[in-house]
Amino acid sequence: MDAIHRVELKDMMKYGIRAVSAIAVSLIITAGQTQPLAMPLGHFQDWDGYQAPQDQGSYCYILSTPKTSDPMDAHISITRFKRRGLDQQVNISFGTPIDDSKPVKAVIDGHKRFELQGHGQSGGWFADIEQEKKFVDALKKGEWLVVEAHDGDAGILRHRYSLFGVTAAHSDMAKRCS
Numbered sequence: 001m002d003a004i005h006r007v008e009l010k011d012m013m014k015y016g017i018r019a020v021s022a023i024a025v026s027l028i029i030t031a032g033q034t035q036p037l038a039m040p041l042g043h044f045q046d047w048d049g050y051q052a053p054q055d056q057g058s059y060c061y062i063l064s065t066p067k068t069s070d071p072m073d074a075h076i077s078i079t080r081f082k083r084r085g086l087d088q089q090v091n092i093s094f095g096t097p098i099d100d101s102k103p104v105k106a107v108i109d110g111h112k113r114f115e116l117q118g119h120g121q122s123g124g125w126f127a128d129i130e131q132e133k134k135f136v137d138a139l140k141k142g143e144w145l146v147v148e149a150h151d152g153d154a155g156i157l158r159h160r161y162s163l164f165g166v167t168a169a170h171s172d173m174a175k176r177c178s
């Protein structure tokens with residue numbers, strides 16, 4: 001059964017946007033039963049790590065929010081769920097609808113360029129696992145990530161992320177969730 005994510009307004013006020021993004025990713029309701037929330041693994045400069053239980057074992061993810069952004073729930077996450085064969089699945093969420101018929105563009109440090117497939121009217125995913133691996137490797141060597149997507153009104157949504165801490169967060173996730 002597909003996972004359903006839910007966030008309550010009181011949680012948003014209490015914990016802030018990073019925690020709310022983590023809660024949104026990790027509060028899973030399957031077959032009418034609520035699973036416990038994700039446990040924080042640590043804070044790594046501009047990135048946070050989490051581990052969440054699920055029926056088939058736990059999964060981990062690291063998460064960061066943009067340094068420049070209007071939509072409050074925009075974020076980038078990298079998920080590791082070894083039992084399902086996910087080593088490092090990247091998701092970029094813009095927090096608002098995008099034109100998913102056009103690619104999401106990602107540029108690291110102004111010169112390393114990647115394209116993601118628009119997905120679900122709000123984010124981007126890699127269709128090619130090898131490109132995803134190259135992207136994660138480039139993230140770990142970079143300082144800044146700028147992502148762009150087209151919105152439904154012919155405008156461009158642009159978010160800038162700090163990559164400080166992504167290497168430590170990714171290494172910690174790999175150790176804890178192998």
